[in-house]
Amino acid sequence: MAYSHGDGHHPPQSFWTRYVWSQDHKVISIQYTITAIVIGLVGLVLSNLMRLQLGFPGLVPFIDPAHYYQFVTMHGMIMVIYLLTALFLGGFGNYLIPLMVGARDMVFPFLNMLSYWVYLLAVLVLVASFFTPGGPTGAGWTLYPPQAILPGTPGDGAGIILMLVSLLIFIVAATMGGLNYVTTVLQARTEGMTLMRLPLTVWGIFMATILALLAFPALFVSGVMMLLDKTLGTSFFMPALMSLGQALGYKGGSPLLFQHLFWFFGHPEVYIVALPAFGIVSDLISTHARKNIFGYRLMVWAIVAIGVLSVVVWAHHMFVSGMNPYFGFFFATTTLIIAIPTAIKVYNWVLTLWRGNIHLTVPMLFAIGFISMFAIGGLTGLFLGNVSVDIPLSNTYFVVAHFHMVMGVAPILVVFGGIYHWFPKVTGRMLNDTLGQLHFWITFIGTYLIYFPMHYLGFLGMPRRYYAYENYQFIPPSAQVLNEFITVVALIVGVAQFLFVFNLAWSVFKGRAASSNPWGGTTLEWQTPDTPPVHGNWGETLPVVYRWAYEYSVPGEARDFVPQNLAPEGEGEGE
């Protein structure tokens, strides 16, 4: 079951056990990553189809209102759950946790393998809903009842059922993986790797996984209840109502209950995506600025504080749903308090860059791009966290701009940065630098060009989730010019992502061979005896850790970094 050196485990031999039914955390990570990227490309294409309709209404004939809503829903669901959550926890978490804490694998490799296959099943069920009669659900990614399961909403039959089933399956997968990640970080660290020596990447993924284990239950329960409402006709979320001129059999349920359960999951979900990004970006900045991270302890406590606060802010998504004013006050206050640990993190990243020996490599570009994107997207969060400002802005493009910058694009930039950073370790080859630079600049500038104008559209009162904007007196015609502009840029950025996919595919086979530690990193994953690391990661003996993860540019040292496992002067290698 568990690895300890010399217990007679040998690497799997056949193709199938090695690459398909593999229990090796590195292979599982690659499987997770590829699956998430493939489904993410589907989400990307959906977003571009939406933009085509908004910029040039009626240009593409097959995008009718029903399809438009299905694209909105599926784009949101795919990006948040099946791409970002799966990629950060299943992809980065799987690869980096055992390597960074100095373990041979996750504590329960079989469960880990199961986690991937169950995740794949969830993705397949999701994809299957595209091919059912009526198509996938068009209820919006929040799936608010009563409309989500009633006729009139696209995909109200098999579409919504498959959506809910897929989510329930995903939660099972995330739980199996999450138990592994948390237990590995807590219980399977190598000698000398105290919690306060962990790289911030591990801290971010660790805290995000704890959040996932505590927040996904709420989604699970609301999914089960809605499934029962839909299939058995129970009335958990369904009040007595008329639909399309007919009185329905539902009576006495509470749609608000769904919103509370959903956002009790939904808000921590933002940090499930953001905390790994925070961690990874800390390591990228420190490594590529050749400087220790500023305020390591504060960074750790900020991650913990954000994690704790994130479970007591959920109702700020419901200011317009109606609630007791005291509740509004409470949730607005807790929401604004989150700005403190978050701002600490941003200051510490900037102070790490301050007077650093900055190498503008592609991972570093993405990391700096993240800081800019996150700080600006986060600022608009302060607007929306206040009840009185939120109410007029809610349901406008201001909200769309806010959350896409802060929890859509910002984490995706870190995903890119992380992949450019660790690709040499995973494959033994470098990604193409020119393509990477091109990919970064198009994505970074393009994102600003897409989302900055959306703030303005939001101030104009342009509502989100509308199929078309003709004949609305309060929207000036010039808004359409902006919409066209946004669409053109979105198409360019969309196409540019295929540069990245091409770069990945090309570099795996033709990329420049990488050394074992091309960026001069201190953390353990760069110190493996083999690149890419082989089964069991560490050869005969496990590494021993002597210091924290940020020993860069130490005066008097021969190199500008000191690996965590390098024995200090006068002490042997622990022999």
Added chain:
Amino acid sequence: MEQHSQPTAQDLSGLPSGWRGFVADWSSDQRAFKVSWGKAMMWIFLVSDTFVFSCFLIGYMTVRISTTVVWPKPREVFALSIGGVSVPLLLIAIMTFILISSSGTMAMAVHFAYLRDRAKAAALMLATAAFGATFVSLQAFEWTHLILGEGVRPWGSSLGAAQFGASFFMITGFHGLHVTAGVIYLLTVAYRVLKGRYEKSGNYQIVEIAGLYWHFVDLVWVFIFALFYLW
């Protein structure tokens, strides 16, 4: 700071104290908790599962409070007629007694497992599983009685609020699935204990891990019992 004449005071002088010392102590070793991987993972899973049941129960309480239709009285709905006398909550009392008893046999099984008394440990686990199976059977009887006798359905009943049946079948059903899974889990481990699978390592912690799960399922039942039947 008062000076204590303890011999170790000087050795500790370089170490952090106060809050920082607490954190340094807690996070200093290779493992945060002095337990095996399997036990740690079971505890973490149970915390997550606690949230699942909490959400179910909070959802149930919310719909019970917010519905405008009268809520059926559990005392009357769950009464059994014995010789023409209606005894409230009799069946549930028996079921609760059985499940709590099974926690006792489980604890004894853990005790004998650590003594490496395989026969007794396996027998007590089988007894626990039998209690669990009895519980599920009585639950099936209760469901049958409600569905066929009282006409309660997930989508409504003549007794009152539609959410009564919905919450009842959902929550007891989900708990019943947990008990069923626990019975299968216990049978598997008992079989392996009996076969001597853990003799080589001499490590019988798996019995305790299964026990953790079983006690958790019992504890959840106490909350369901209190919040659904006694309220």
